[in-house]
Amino acid sequence: MERVAGMTEDSVCIVTGGGGPRIGSGICRALAVKGWTVVVADQNLAAATAVADEVRAAGGSAVPMVLDVTDADSVRRVVAATVAEFGGLDALVNSAGVGLRKPGAEATPEEFDRVHAINYRGPWTCIKEVLPVMLANGGGSIVNIGSVHAAGAAETFTLYAATKAALAALTKGTARDYGRRGIRCNIVHPGAVEVRGNEHLLDEFVATRQMLPAAVEAIDIGNAVAFLVSAEARAITGIELFVDAGTTAMLFSNGFTD
Numbered sequence: 287m288e289r290v291a292g293m294t295e296d297s298v299c300i301v302t303g304g305g306g307p308r309i310g311s312g313i314c315r316a317l318a319v320k321g322w323t324v325v326v327a328d329q330n331l332a333a334a335t336a337v338a339d340e341v342r343a344a345g346g347s348a349v350p351m352v353l354d355v356t357d358a359d360s361v362r363r364v365v366a367a368t369v370a371e372f373g374g375l376d377a378l379v380n381s382a383g384v385g386l387r388k389p390g391a392e393a394t395p396e397e398f399d400r401v402h403a404i405n406y407r408g409p410w411t412c413i414k415e416v417l418p419v420m421l422a423n424g425g426g427s428i429v430n431i432g433s434v435h436a437a438g439a440a441e442t443f444t445l446y447a448a449t450k451a452a453l454a455a456l457t458k459g460t461a462r463d464y465g466r467r468g469i470r471c472n473i474v475h476p477g478a479v480e481v482r483g484n485e486h487l488l489d490e491f492v493a494t495r496q497m498l499p500a501a502v503e504a505i506d507i508g509n510a511v512a513f514l515v516s517a518e519a520r521a522i523t524g525i526e527l528f529v530d531a532g533t534t535a536m537l538f539s540n541g542f543t544d
């Protein structure tokens with residue numbers, strides 16, 4: 287793997303949900319290319335190990351760790367193990383997330399709690415646990431993974447969208463609360479990315495719901511994240527960056543005249 291300059295050669299980043307076959311792994315690969323040491327943190331250890339192995343095989347630096355973002359003790363253990371192994375922690379990417387496809391009022395209380403526990407409370411817990419380390423080091427960078435659904439309504443995505451809109455507010459608030467102390471916090475909103483098994487739906491989505499003709503890939507999300515955590519983005523905080531080939535900015539499909 288050819289390395290290009292990252293923040294510093296010994297920069298360390300935790301990626302929650304880093305074992306994910308789609309966006310999680312794309313983020314880990316993009317960070318490794320930039321020279322980051324990546325802690326691939328996932329509740330699925332086999333998946334995290336596979337991604338860390340893939341990164342190392344390509345010449346990057348990565349270790350797998352077990353993490354459940356809904357369990358504060360688990361998050362604390364990963365942060366402590368990262369600091370013990372690498373001597374610090376420079377960045378956090380909150381990518382662990384789950385979907386929920388139902389009209390909002392038809393979800394059960396258990397479904398409501400689960401999607402909020404993983405998609406919203408989970409990132410909050412991770413931010414809460416990494417901040418003391420970052421503040422003691424003089425700063426750090428956090429990127430949350432939201433969704434285009436944070437920007438508007440698509441039927442049956444109601445509660446998922448609510449978690450991502452809340453995450454966008456948490457992003458801006460964290461940027462505001464800790465900016466003066468060297469913490470940057472931004473959110474990347476992916477469009478439709480590698481919806482495996484649903485290729486025909488993805489083709490239709492690309493044709494009708496994007497400005498650009500190619501599907502967004504996991505590495506596109508990873509590249510945006512790698513930029514935002516890097517020193518090149520030192521003046522950027524509190525932003526929502528849509529990596530969606532134009533989906534969110536599109537108003538109507540053809541056929542509407544006014």
Ligand SMILES: NC(=O)c1ccc[n+]([C@@H]2O[C@H](COP(=O)([O-])OP(=O)(O)OC[C@H]3O[C@@H](n4cnc5c(N)ncnc54)[C@H](O)[C@@H]3O)[C@@H](O)[C@H]2O)c1
Pocket residue numbers: 302303304305306307308309310311327328329330333353354355356380381382383384385404408431432433434475476477478479480481
């Ligand atoms: N795939 C898309 O089209 C898309 C679009 C917009 C936003 N997103 C967001 O991107 C992120 C990644 O989604 P993806 O669909 O690419 O999945 P992915 O392939 O990156 O996999 C998600 C990973 O999260 C892990 N995970 C789930 N619950 C966890 C928990 N409690 N603790 C730790 N790890 C946990 C899973 O084990 C899995 O490895 C999510 O936040 C999702 O909401 C995805």
